[in-house]
Amino acid sequence: MRLARQVAKRLGVFAITLLGASVVVFGITMALPGDVAQVLLGTDATPEALAQLRAQLGLDRPWLVQYLDWLGGMLSGDFGVSHLSGDSVLSLLAPRLAVTLWLVGFAMLLSLIIAVPAGMVAALKRRSWQGVSVSAAAQVGMAIPVFWGGILLVMVFAVWLRWLPANGYVPVHKDPVGWAEHLILPVVTLALVQAAILIRYVRSAFIEVLNEDYYRTARSVGWTPMRALLRHGLRNAAISLVTILGLQVSAVLVGAIVVESVFTLPGLGSLLLTAVSQRDLMVVQGTVMFLVFAVLALSAAVDLSYLIIDPRQRSREDES
């Protein structure tokens, strides 16, 4: 019962945040100079033709009406229609979403697989050369911009070694091997940059654990430093790491947009960039709202995961 109330409360906050975001997204796209009618008809269009097209597309209505129309549509699952192509925004979004999800999902996973062990070593051996080299490598990794790292990997693995394709994408259901080959370099590019950032957080989370009394207790009953850290540190460190992961999600999405354009992946990023340059506002709004939704959903998931990781949170929820 209490849990249900907690979940309901969180869903409420979620809905209100989403509503606020929709106002901001709509406001910003409305404030953009130029509109789709101008793009469609070109610069030498007559004002009459422009006005007629605007009326046809519903762009001459008051902003509030346009906003409510758009909001109502989204609530019933209709994200609107691209003014340029006439396709529904959802049908444009869906195939590209798959690309971005694969990219972001695998990159997050790979970055954790790299960062957690590396961060642990960096914490445990922080006074010796192993730890210092991990920290130094992370510093260098953080200083490398995503696009440059991507280009570097393309040069080595696609141009010189010819192991992997330099760009492009194949859907998984058409050619699973080709799909994997096309994803490897973008995923590695995004993951390495993320891992470099995460290592620092993992390191400091584990250093915190090393100073905790329970770590000393674990050592005093006979665990070696590494095993004490795995057995009693991982879960405790995860509590602070999950927070960072939740915050990093939006950074990873931004990184994904850059990586998609480096590797010409047909993901949400390229959809968004094209739509902005063509003033296809319905597509811009739909895509941005979707990204906002994804970020909010992930941070709600982070909130809920505290309940799983930290037993103290669970009892606090019971009491409130």
Add this chain to the structure above:
Amino acid sequence: MSLLVVRDLRVRFGRRRPAVDQVSFTIDGGERLGVIGESGSGKTVTALAVMGLLAENAVVSGSVELAGHAITALPERDMARLRGDLVTMVFQEPMTALDPTMPVGRQVAETLLLHADVERGSARARVIELLGEVGLSDPARVAAAFPHQLSGGQRQRAILAMALINAPQLVICDEPTTALDVTVQAQVLAKLDQALTASGAACLFISHDLAVVSQICDRVLVMLEGRIVERGTVAELFSAPQHPYTRGLVEAASLDRIEPGQRLPTVAGLLDAPAGES
């Protein structure tokens, strides 16, 4: 042969004045030695040196020999095997000494499983039995509880169970009751006394409270600024304290004999001693 022999122990952290200097003492099998002194006098550092758990930046000289093992020269892997088995430690802060994300019973069982070849089922039974023995009235519930669901006294008893489960030869207690309120303190001390007697384990008992030490220990060392300034049996110390610091401690431990209206005794210590560079 003594169980624990500490010879000329000196511990430095970085370039600071040694935290422990010229410390030598022995503990025989089953013997209980109290170490008394104020905060920063080197009691805990001495204990951690015996456990081999000093921070990485500690520079140690002298020797610590435990049941024939030269602790100061032992590789970490071998030392880990002795910890929790031959020598165990009860820490001061029951509130933070247990992993907050793991049920208490599992943490106690872990110590058993780490050193003894027992099945999980019988380990669980042994844990619950021992939790009962250290005076927990509902051991099965305590075993299933997370640390934050228990009181300080309950946690410290669980930690005591953790320290006793492998029948160690030496139990190091670092102010085990300081964080507890007075009635719980007396109960936990009584349980510790009982358990030590039952198992015949030796004990290195650290405290700043002479009254508490006198309940548990046979002999006492008095430490001040990293050095041992006085040693003797509890009776000797009470009847004829030599060092001014010890005299102060004895007076403070005999507060019940002070007449109303009389000034309370103070302990001459760190503040009155010549200031060392630090």
